[in-house]
Amino acid sequence: MQRPILEVKNLSTTFHTFRGVIHAVSGVSFHLNEGEILGIVGESGSGKTVANLSLLHLVEGGVVQADVMRYQDIDLSSLKEKEMEKLRGAEISMIFQDPMSSLNPLYTIGHQIEESLKLHTKLNRKERRARMIDLLSKVGISDPESRLKSYPFQYSGGMRQRIIIAIALAVNPKIIIADEPTTALDVTVQAQVLRLLTDLIHNESRSMILITHDLGVVSKTTDRVVVMYAGKAMESGITKDVIHEPMHPYTDGLLRSIPRFHENQERLYQIPGMVPRAYDLPKGCRFEPRCPKAQPICKNEEPPVRKMSNGREIACFFPISKG
Ligand SMILES: Nc1ncnc2c1ncn2[C@@H]1O[C@H](COP(=O)(O)OP(=O)(O)OP(=O)(O)O)[C@@H](O)[C@H]1O
Numbered sequence: 001m002q003r004p005i006l007e008v009k010n011l012s013t014t015f016h017t018f019r020g021v022i023h024a025v026s027g028v029s030f031h032l033n034e035g036e037i038l039g040i041v042g043e044s045g046s047g048k049t050v051a052n053l054s055l056l057h058l059v060e061g062g063v064v065q066a067d068v069m070r071y072q073d074i075d076l077s078s079l080k081e082k083e084m085e086k087l088r089g090a091e092i093s094m095i096f097q098d099p100m101s102s103l104n105p106l107y108t109i110g111h112q113i114e115e116s117l118k119l120h121t122k123l124n125r126k127e128r129r130a131r132m133i134d135l136l137s138k139v140g141i142s143d144p145e146s147r148l149k150s151y152p153f154q155y156s157g158g159m160r161q162r163i164i165i166a167i168a169l170a171v172n173p174k175i176i177i178a179d180e181p182t183t184a185l186d187v188t189v190q191a192q193v194l195r196l197l198t199d200l201i202h203n204e205s206r207s208m209i210l211i212t213h214d215l216g217v218v219s220k221t222t223d224r225v226v227v228m229y230a231g232k233a234m235e236s237g238i239t240k241d242v243i244h245e246p247m248h249p250y251t252d253g254l255l256r257s258i259p260r261f262h263e264n265q266e267r268l269y270q271i272p273g274m275v276p277r278a279y280d281l282p283k284g285c286r287f288e289p290r291c292p293k294a295q296p297i298c299k300n301e302e303p304p305v306r307k308m309s310n311g312r313e314i315a316c317f318f319p320i321s322k323g
């Protein structure tokens with residue numbers, strides 16, 4: 001089997017605040033294979049953003065530790081800030097969760113894409129222009145030549161998100177990390193933008209981590225998935241397997257609370273209770289207080305990650321089995 005392009009083992013990120021220590025990410029492992037789309041899914045606050053920002057040295061005020069953080073042959077944890085900056089520009093692009101903050105309202109779209117090209121490529125003026133026009137057409141913006149002269153406010157939300165994707169693609173990165181790239185858009189535009197993004201990844205053999213809280217998005221667009229809960233990876237595996245036969249009670253609960261997965265159910269299931277606070281986590285399994293299958297051991301001990309068949313991994317003492 002091919003070696004993954006990106007590999008993370010036992011990643012933990014903590015913040016020391018006046019309320020106490022916040023364990024935003026606790027011992028999470030995942031990998032990204034070349035050419036695939038990996039989904040990272042979980043409720044708000046589960047550590048999806050922090051885990052990915054940690055890889056790129058973009059966590060402010062947090063302490064990041066990991067046994068392995070590797071991109072190709074590069075050990076990410078040992079990179080100096082200058083080297084990391086270069087890598088972020090050229091090899092791993094991130095589409096940030098707050099799309100509006102990624103564009104500067106004071107400059108034209110053309111100016112903003114060109115700045116990135118100037119910084120990270122050796123293209124001359126004419127080549128940069130050609131590349132920009134090509135990029136805008138690729139992301140489905142008609143009349144790209146005149147559109148380059150527009151300012152962000154002259155674009156609709158969906159178009160702005162296409163521009164952000166164009167900027168992320170401008171330098172030809174090997175990996176794109178897209179953090180909730182479509183959450184701010186309405187449902188039809190969401191589908192179009194997701195489709196565009198996944199086509200661009202597959203057609204140009206890039207790899208992508210797609211962060212989302214939406215299991216519907218995961219099932220439609222990703223090859224593999226990691227399900228996070230309160231800073232931990234609860235379950236991971238091939239998306240189809242995880243969606244069709246969830247093994248972790250948390251994944252099962254998440255799936256049962258989505259209308260389209262259980263259309264003939266009278267009332268939608270809701271996982272009881274609340275997500276624990278990040279500075280006050282249960283001692284054993286973090287899902288134990290809400291888990292329908294919990295036993296005494298779950299309260300006292302953290303379940304180790306178990307490797308199952310077909311690359312599935314699961315952190316649960318009592319996984320669901322269909323057999
Ligand atoms: N700079 C920070 N200082 C202190 N705590 C932080 C900081 N950044 C994130 N956290 C905390 O870390 C935890 C994980 O946050 P994170 O943003 O990764 O969640 P998320 O899964 O991306 O959620 P969402 O779906 O809302 O984007 C949360 O409890 C959050 O409050």
Ligand SMILES: [Mg+2]
Binds near residue numbers: 048049097179
């Ligand atoms: Mg987030």
